[in-house]
Amino acid sequence: MRIVAGEYSGRRLKPVPGRKTRPTTDKVKEAIFNIIGPYFEGGTALDLYAGTGGLGIEAVSRGIAKAYLVDRQYAAIKTIEANVSVTKAPEKFDIIKSPANRALVKFSEDQIKFDLVLLDPPYREQQIVKLLGQFHEQVLLHPGALIVAETDVTVLYPEITGFSLIGQHQYGITEVSIFKYTS
Template sequence: MRVIAGTYKGHSLKAVPGMNTRPTTDKVKESVFHRIGPFFNGGLGLDLFAGSGGLGIEALSRGLDRCIFVDHNGKAIQIIKENISALRISEEQVEIYKADAKRALKACAKRELKFDLIMLDPPYKLKNHMELVEQIEKLGLLKESGQILCEHDAKDVLTETAHFSIMKREEYGMIGVTIFQKQI
């Protein structure tokens, strides 16, 4: 697992040991970021269910100013910190929290944060993508031009909501990726 493009291009990332996390493959990461970026002119990201932090780190490498990393697994939090440290990413660019996803979203809303990019990659067995997308919508966490990137089981079909349309849906074998954006 490595950073595909940008400032940290080519650097390897540590993965969370065990079978509880499933890092986004380099092929999927490259394709997805090519569709949503491929580079950013600043902005704020949220890597929810961050695992090793690969998606958020890729977004920082491609130009996001800051990223908040959230995972409920203590070992994942440790690996994110190690990956951030190894790449010498500035402390001002990251916030890392051990928290439940729904609580983290509520905390972001209390802080009145608005994100340019929200990355959702929960364990496939949870099947709560739409619930999270609807909570993001209800809490008003996405900027007008923002996007939500959802990685999910290819068998699962995510649908548009009252305020978010599907910009792109792709399949990579068993992996599905759906990208939402605000309806204008």
């Protein structure tokens, strides 16, 4: 695994030890950012279920000003810390050990809003519709924010208040869905 493009391009990222995380492959990561960017001029990103932190680190490498990297596993947090250190810019990252729901409540209390949200939950916990509802209800997004959800190909989306599904792309067993916040 590596940082694909931008300021930190080519730097290697460590995987989380064990089998509890499934990192986004470089091929899928590159495809995601080619679709949504590929580069940014500032903004704030949230990498929820961060695992290695690879998606959030990629976003900052491509111009996002600040990224919040959230995971509940101790091993993932240690890996994220090591991976952020290869950027030599730790001030651009907030690493948070917390379950996703608690982190969202805290962001709401602190009035933190996001321009880009990267969701790659464990495939058995695919609650993207519920999460999008929380983002809307807790006012966590700037108008026009993009949400990238990586799931397996079995997920179907109903219409979701405040969001439009602007694209879906399949990569083997992985499906990437991109939503735009319209409220």
